[in-house]
Amino acid sequence: MFKVKKSAVLAAAVATAGAGWAQEVRVYNWSDYIDEDLLTKFEEETGFELIYDVFDSNEVLETKMLAGGSGYDVVVPSGTFLQRQIAAGAFQPLDMSKLENAGNLWDVVQARTETYDPGGQYSINYMWGTTGIGVNVGKVTELLGEDAPIGSLDLVFNPENMEKLAECGVHFLDAPAEMIPAALQYIGEDPDSKDEDVLALAEPVLAAVRPYVQKFHSSEYISALANGEICVAFGWSGDILQSRDRADEADNGVEIAYNAPSEGALMWFDQMAIPVDAPNPEGAHAFLDFIMDAENMAAASNYVYYANGNVASQPLLEEDVIGDPAIYPDAETLETLYTTTPYDARAQRFVTRMWTRIKSGT
Amino acid sequence: MNWRRISLIAVPYLWLAALFLVPFLIVFKISLSDIALSIPPYTPTLDLSEGWSGLRNMISQLDFENFEFLADDDLYWKSYLSSLQIALISTFFCLLVGFPIAYGMANAPQEWQPTLMLLVILPFWTSFLIRVYSLIGLLSNEGMINQFLMWLGLINEPLTILNTNYAVYIGIVYTYCPFMILPIYATLIKLDGSLLEAAEDLGCSRTEAFWRITVPLSKAGIIAGCFLVFIPALGEFVIPSLLGGSDTLMIGKVLFEEFFSNRDWPVASAVAVILLLILIIPIVMYQRNEQRRIEAEQ
Incomplete structure (x- = not known):
């Protein structure tokens, strides 16, 4: 009798732990790369619990991705790294039906990230520079x-x-x-x-x-x-x-x-993508959609001084961001940039x- | 009765097998594999569903190519040599600093000894990483050491210490010194004081007594301390990468580059296997020394 009870308790504990897991969204982004008010805002708006970790080198991220089982729902590799990780089968295709704000993306940037992720199947642009x-x-x-x-x-x-x-x-x-x-x-x-x-x-x-x-x-x-x-x-x-x-x-x-x-x-371009073994793809999509919101993306760029790949956010950017050619290069400079x-x-x-x-x- | 004995002996061996042999075999297997763009990033992997034929199939694909590659490029043996040099010199300086401290502790009044012991162990309460980071603040051109020396008027321009091999030596000696002090202290504290008195009675000077009695009797502690410093220093990665310059060559850094920059787990594993082979000699020597010490004590 006791044994049965014990295993029942165990099963219940596993079930609740599983449910708790599903409510968490784990994001792995570059250090000093977001306005932290956005993190609480995401939790308030969506009800997910956000766990936000940071890294400072593409190599460290890639090693985690290729080892598998990183436990993250959203990661942010740069373009060339993204391309290789896609080839290795590290990411899952995005479900566009869950990304209402995808229309806000900037075609100028998308045309360039096409090299790394044809058709933008696996990733969205976060920032570039x-x-x-x-x-x-x-x-x-x-x-x-x-x-x-x-x-x-x-x-x-x-x-x-x-x-x-x-x-x-x-x-x-x-x-x-x-x-x-x-x-x-x-x-x-x-x-x-x-x-x-x-x-x-x-x-x-x-x-x-x-x-x-x-x-x-x-x-x-x-x-x-x-x-x-x-x-x-x-x-x-x-x-x-x-x-x-x-x-x-x-x-x-x-x-x-x-x-x-x-x-x-x-x-270069930093792209947000969802690992193939993400525990909470639902939450990951919610996070991507939240980031693609014009207001949120503008807040992030105004905070970190990097240009983003979101055309709808541009009217909301502060003058010292959108007006600074070091951040948003003029058309002439843009021509000379290479990838x-x-x-x-x-x-x-x-x-x-x-x-x-x-x-x-x- | 017999079963009890066997199970008693089996425990340490199982421990060794689970925590050393199995991980080593996994690393060794990867070192014989080939790099691949997949998860995990090497091939072949063991397919358990195929049973024995899967295992045979995997073994047939393994080869020693990566070890041949290491032999071809002089980067690797130069890094091993440079690591050996840095580890040996650091061990020497640890001994130079550690022995007097241990000697002073052992000869300090009885009631002070617990406090002194605590002071040696105290740094371990702070994260190793933070201690190495704080050395950056001390050693940099604008750091406290340079500021102090300039204030004293000993130097006019800041000494460049950070990002050189000197900083690596300072970092290793500072971090590993307690590993030198503790075993030496342990042997010195057990030293029979009457031996020194006898030596003095027989007309031996204090210095001579130190060299002829104290040092030989603390030999086991000195040897243990040297190995405890030398072995981890040889594969050290954090200290050279935080304090060393771009031209500091150490095998730990090479290993990191192979693993993270080249994403070549097979070559990285081959580097690690050779590092382990180099370390086996001092580890076996250390083991023997310990055994002899324990036997002598009994």
């Missing part, structure tokens, strides 16, 4: 003169400029998939090349300026640039703009400017190996 150069205007013009090429790749890939800039500190992203296309673009090669002979051409360009790079890191430059520790950073648009705002707030006399290089800059596609395993190994050689000399 460019990879470019952040400078401490005062220090750079002091070292290189008033006509310093702050809007050109020449600033960071010409050893003559870099030798002088080394004095005040230069950081590069520790991301070969960002730096190698930029180096190829600088020497007039195809930035999206997967050909080992072409990729190898980037090595001498980067190796020549390596001695003048203080550090390869993908997030430290935000504060280093803001407090004047370094004067040049090759990094992501929104991060450098955050650094500009921090410097303004601190009122420390540091003036930061961001430029997408005139030779052409890498344009990249993922490396296959062989090219990836070649690129990682080359990157280690550039950084460590081995």
Whole structure:
């Protein structure tokens, strides 16, 4: 008798736990990438309990996706990573009937994300931006003169400029998939090349300026640039703009400017998708639909200073977001931006190996 | 009676099998596989539904290609060597710092000893990660150490410590020092003081007595401490990646790159298998040392 009771209690406990699980939506997004008021708003509007975790590298997310069973309902990989994870079967197709706000998406951005996710079957665009150069205007013009090429790749890939800039500190992203296309673009090669002979051409360009790079890191430059520790950073648009705002707030006399290089800059996209084994696909769709609401998306962009892929949100954006060409580039700059596609395993190994050689000399 | 004995012996072996042998075999199997774009990202996987033929089928697809690849590229052996060097030098400095502390603790008045012991263990109450992070604040160009040295007038320009191998040494020595102090302290505290008195009575100077009596008798603790520092330091990843420079070469970092950047689990597993083989020698030596110590105590 006792045994029966025990198992009945157990079954009931499992059932309630299962029900509790279904009410939770687990979102895995980049750090510092949303207005946190939106999170409570989502819970109030939909009745789901939101569990919001953050990461800071595509590689970490991808490892979780490929290992399977991550337990997340919504994840936010960048375009090239998304494409590879779709190929690996990591995501489920979106159920468009549950996404009433899908009409708000911006066709200009959708046309470009088509490369990664044909037909937008698996993902919606959250935010996008460019990879470019952040400078401490005062220090750079002091070292290189008033006509310093702050809007050109020449600033960071010409050893003559870099030798002088080394004095005040230069950081590069520790991301070969960002730096190698930029180096190829600088020497007039195809930035999206997967050909080992072409990729190898980037090595001498980067190796020549390596001695003048203080550090390869993908997030430290935000504060280093803001407090004047370094004067040049090759990094992501929104991060450098955050650094500009921090410097303004601190009122420390540091003036930061961001430029997408005139030779052409890498344009990247962060896409929201639903893992194939998401415990709560219903809740995941509710979250995507909530994010695609014009008002919510505008609130997120106004908060993090990144452009979004939602055309209906544009009238609601603040002037210093929609009116800033560093965030929403003008049509002319938009023309020069390029996108990249993922490396296959062989090219990836070649690129990682080359990157280690550039950084460590081995 | 016999069954009881067997089950008693079986417990540690089952423990070893479940927590060491099985995980090792899984990693070893992945190291013989090939990279694939799928979940999980390697092939072949074991199909249990096919039973024995599934297992045979899987084994037939395994090969040592990844190990051959490691042998071809000098990055790997250079990283192993550089890790060995960093681990050896750090162990030496841990001993240099740890022995005097342990010696001082063992010779401190009896009533102080619990407090001193607590002070050595206290840092463990804070997360390892936070302690390493806080070293960044101390070692950076604007950090407290540089500020202090400049205030003293010893240096005019900040010393670059952070993002160099020096910072890695400082990080490892700081983090692993308690592992050196505790076993040495444990042997020193048991040292028979009358031996030192006898030495002095027989005309031995205090320094000579230290080298001829204290050091040899604490040998077991020194050896245990050295292994406890050396073994984890060899595969260390967090400290070199937070404190080291872009050119700091350590096998833990290479392993991370293989796993996360290249998404090549098979090669990453091969790197890990070789790291384990390198570690087996000191681990077996440590085990023997411990056994001898226990026997000597009995």
